[in-house]
Amino acid sequence: MDVRDGLLYTDEHEWLRVEGDTATVGITAYAADQLGDVVFVELPALGRSLRRAEAFGVVESVKAVSDLFAPVDGEVVEVNQALVGKPELLNSDPYGEGWIARVRLAEPASDGEGLKDADAYRRMIGA
Numbered sequence: 711m712d713v714r715d716g717l718l719y720t721d722e723h724e725w726l727r728v729e730g731d732t733a734t735v736g737i738t739a740y741a742a743d744q745l746g747d748v749v750f751v752e753l754p755a756l757g758r759s760l761r762r763a764e765a766f767g768v769v770e771s772v773k774a775v776s777d778l779f780a781p782v783d784g785e786v787v788e789v790n791q792a793l794v795g796k797p798e799l800l801n802s803d804p805y806g807e808g809w810i811a812r813v814r815l816a817e818p819a820s821d822g823e824g825l826k827d828a829d830a831y832r833r834m835i836g837a
Contacts, residue, residue: 711837712739714805719831722779725805726825731818733782736809737769737800740835745771748800753789754811760784762824767810769800781825783816 713719718726723741727734742748752768760766760780767778789811793799799808826834 711743711832711835712805713828713832713835713837715828717805717828718781718825719828719834720779720781720825721834724779724781726781728815728818731815732787733784733813733815734809735778735781735811735813736804737778738831739804740837741776742801742804742808745769745776745800746773747771748797751793751797751800751810753791753793754786756786756789758786760786760813769797778810780813782813784813785816786811787814788812 719738723738725736725738748769748771750770754766758766760783762780762783764780765777766780769776769778790809792807793810802808
């Protein structure tokens, strides 16, 4: 299973790439595989304040509907509009073109608290 080094991961299978005071958020390849073919993504609103562990969007696949959970506190500063017309990007390129949102971190110094590194995430999913 594709787990990328250099990212942080949640128990709910979201990934986080921190760059300065901003983080890009998406779902993992494992999550995309478990969901099956993604047919719809509900993106968060620009400017929305997120609290860690709260639902901020929805991914709908042929198998299930799953909430997206915020890995950090912050404000949504960009969403991936490409997912509106091509939700399957979550399956084909979850760590690249399939990113979901960019968040300005409320507390950049604590961005990794409670998150897993790639090795810990691999252990969690048995990869």
